[in-house]
Amino acid sequence: MYQAHRPSRSEFVPIRNLRYHVRVWGTSAPARPPLVLLHGWMDVAASWQFVVDALVEERHVIAPDWRGFGLTEGGAVDNYWMPDYLADLDWLLDHFAGDTPVDLVGHSMGGNIAMQYGGVRPQRVRRLVNLEGFGMPPLQPAEAPGRYGKWIDQLKRLHRGEMALASYTGPEGVARRLMKTNPRLSKDKANWLAGHWSVPRPQAEGGERWEILGDPAHKIINANLFRVDEALALYAAIAAPVLAVVASEDSLGHWWKGRYTLADFQERLESVRDVRLERVEDAGHMLHHDQPGRVAALIEAFLDASRAGRPA
Secondary structure, three states, rough: OOOOOOOEEEEEEEEEOOOEEEEEOOOOOOEEEOEEEEEOOOOOOOHHHHHOOOOOOOOOOEEOOOEEEEOOOOOOOOOOOHHHHHHHHHHHHHOOOOOOEEEEEEEEEEHHHHHHHHHHHHHHHHEEEEOOOOOOOOOOOHHHHHHHHHHHHHHHHHOOEEEEEEEOOOHHHHHHHHHHHHHOHHHHHHHHHHHHHHHEEOOOOOEEEEEEEEEEHOOOOOOOOHHHHHHHHHHOOOOOOOEEEEOOHHHHHHHHOOOOOOHHHHHOOOOOEEEEEEEEOOOOOOHHHHOHHHHHHHHHHHHHHHOOOOOO
């Protein structure tokens, strides 16, 4: 079992009628802004433990479980919307940072949220790191009728109980699932993550099963079309320097089969006024698990460059 070098503590914060669970490492220090870590889809805040352990310098680190993930309940909804994450983050920063601009790091969905939030509240972000937060392929207006219909159909399937997440006989099964999804994940880390990514729940027929700490409603597509022009407007409004980090394994090529590529993503990044791009070798989409030391080093070097008066 992986041993955390810097154990976190749990805090619960009232956010928009929800009891938000937040993992916190270290204590606030006037000389350093809070470091806020945003996890991705079907992940949890504890997923950042390996990166936090790899940081050279002790930091005040804040990592929320997004609504409907981890120990944050979803509020009895049957689908989730991107604007809610932006508002949740704003409330969280009110609580943990006040008027102090934060260093914001997001992975995957969390990276998308970080980029959008950086455009909505540019004054609240000192530096921004986006780990494989690519956004979505372009969608055309002609796709709207079919997409709304698919959204309704998925809602009906959810309410019929047809979109439940898989459950497991024990945490070992969860760990095996994690390693199957990410072959680079070591067994000790998978075992550690399984204890934070799932919980045992009693079954009606007796006994218990380990269930993933994620609301199945997250599987419902967004009814609205993703608009590239809107995303680029948000990118253009970001005032903070941005570090975009990609893995050597091409996730976009695997997911979208040419419909949306790394070249397309890099073209979108041209809308950001101050951006640099880095690549992490021998890593897939879960690069913060695969190469936490390299990811931590990139984050620290980028965040500390302006503090030391050096160019990024």
